[in-house]
Amino acid sequence: MTTTIRRANLDDAPALAELGATTFIEAFGQLYSPEDLQAFLEESHSVAAYAKVLANADYALWIAERGGRAIGYAQAGPSGLPHADVRPGDGELKRLYLLKGEQNGGVGRALFEQALAWLERDGPRMLWISVWSENLGAQRFYGRHGFEYAGEYEFIVGEQRDREFIYRRHPRAA
Template sequence: MTTPIHWRPAVASDAAALSILGGATFLASFAHDHPGEALVAHIRKAHGEDYYRAALADPAQTILIGETPLGAPVGYALITPPDLPVPTDDRTDVELKRIYLLSGWQGGGNGDALMALVLAEARQRGARRLLLAVYPQNDRARRFYARHDFVEIGELTFMVGDVPFRDLVYARTL
């Protein structure tokens, strides 16, 4: 897709758009190997408007949203204090909890541009390390993170509805 993406910090009025975008990107990313009922339950809970309203109201969290020139949401990233089962330091670590682009906007440098914004936000917060969790079967995401100097440091169980999945924990020094 050649349509440019305009990135900006999300605001409270973006909760509905983030909910739709979050559900759509999660479904598109994992429908191929996650059970439907569990997937829908997860999306309702973890991508509902209430979730994004709370995240947007929390000064410890930042959401960057990307839009087309006409204002259609096509990607986002959620940066939070770390909440992963590895040793962390709240003063120097931040977590990239979510980073997604709709498939039509993947490639062409859009992901790299979003990661650059995430890294800048992490550094602005005084972070020295950026952490994230990734599904081991998501080869495209794992290649993307490797290209951005992330390395595996652990693993966790990620619940999708009532179904457990194994995720890998990655870190990158800033």
């Protein structure tokens, strides 16, 4: 079956909420208490949360589908990472998730490329990404694409504080 990647719209908010919650649980669900996980999902992966982002022109989301089923997504927008070098106008790949069974097949790379092209649509600029400190595969992937370690912070889910790495890529010549 062919995989399609397209820009998400407001009608995709329910599918993105389900996909976002599912992929977050697959990747990180074991780290949190059920109460903390549920509260985080209700705040960050609700239909309303995705609808709010989709309605904001400063952000963009892409959805990957195969056989009429959402299998992955990417979200990009202005950088909000807690790093002293983040400046207005910097961009951030905020989320890049695939269902566990869909990883390592090129869809993640295609979503990544779509998001970065959108972030640099007006020309090169500083790009930022945060990644869980123990996600070595993602760190290697971002490193292969010119991102370098720039610092770390605590990603908070309820009572849990996770060590999150910040990566950046300096503007490339046009």
